[in-house]
Amino acid sequence: IPPTGLPKDVIFKNLLGLLDHKIGKSICFLVLDEIDMLISKGNRESLNEILYDLTRLNENLDFCRTALIGISNKINFTENLDPRVSSSLGGISVNFPTYNANQLKDILYDRACIAFYDDVIKEGVIPLCAAFAAKENGDARKALELLRKAGEIAERHQHKKVTNKHVHEALNELEKDYILDFIKGMPLQTQLTLVAIYLLTKYGKNYIITSGDIYEVYAEICNKLPGIKLITKRRISDFINELNQAGIINATIKSLGRYGRTKIINLNIEMGLIEKVFENNQKLKTILEYKPVILQKDKIKFNQNVFKKLI
Structure with missing residues (x-):
């Protein structure tokens, strides 16, 4: 698509040709992460139309078949959909519970093995990061950001080990960073x-x-x-x-x-x-x-x- 853009019908025509030519007699899964953004910004009517067209792709394909997967943190986002889109979308809702402290701990251990040298992280640091993130909203990105920031603080002070004290300092810094970004926005x-x-x-x-x-x-x-x-x-x-x-x-x-x-x-x-x-x-x-x-x-x-x- 050129920087100046193309008409929507031309884009969909190219997409149909690409799916039939490249995928052939197979199923292509179209995954839309944060699908709620399609109906929460800009021209809602136009974006609902795009979502509607995506659900009707199979009617215009000769060989390929598509399945639409939408990912959202907002459980009730479908309430803002146009009735035509809701009817056409159909589908099944699968709810994934937030990560608990043990799951976050496993994720952090896997990432820490890649990011840190052996024996740099003191015992208790990773469980503490996991506990803080689980208490807030079970966000793995929050847990990873906390561990990364704790490592940066230890490095800044030229300490050889990452400790619980660094985690607490990291939590304070991240909260301040959040406030700064919030006010700026x-x-x-x-x-x-x-x-x-x-x-x-x-x-x-x-x-x-x-x-x-x-x-x-x-x-x-x-x-x-x-x-x-x-x-x-x-x-x-x-x-x-x-x-x-x-x-x-x-x-x-x-x-x-x-x-x-x-x-x-x-x-x-x-x-x-x-x-x-x-x-x-x-x-x-x-x-x-x-x-x-x-x-x-x-x-x-x-x-x-x-x-x-x-x-």
Whole structure:
């Protein structure tokens, strides 16, 4: 397929010819890993159509026969399929349970024999990596990443053995890496919401942060950044909920009696992580040094205007 692409019908015609010519009178298994991605991104209608065409290939083949295998971590992804696709797909669901600690341990031992010299890994290291991964979600990649990172830390410190201490350090580093990647991948408006919380935390040591404060500081930030559209308080509240669910902040509802209820927000990660995320972001880097008006003792805000206190 050329870089400029081809019409879908041309691609399928070429695929049919290739299957009949190369496979002949045999069965070709078409395996789609993370098949749910076909219906969760972009033009869902068009992608449903592609999946539908794949299930109907046998009707247009002379010799070859195909079977479609879809792999997904989302059990209920078929609920988002077009009814025509669901009907045509038919099929049988096979559920694979997550790896337990013993299975992960076996996988790690096999990989460790290839990746590490003999007697480098101390006893207990591999079971510990397996236990951490099994406790989280049984992800073999997580277990392998943990063992690899532990080895890197031992090598960095020029230690001759990989120990349980290195595993614990590796777990902390991986969690930080995850947080960094998560924040970097957030939409700009969500990042600005987080920066507002960061500024209130940085300059207001004992300041009780509410959702209203966050919106006020967010608005100040937007006024200082060209080309940023100010969004509603409701949307900022949605972003606060998302940050809370991600574990980046803690947001608790507090009753104010007859004055209603409000959210009390606290930063749940190290401020240094936020600084690290935006250290190369020229647009947001300078904002990290901005002190919000509500925390400036010599200024007061009235009707969206900022005035300097005279007394």
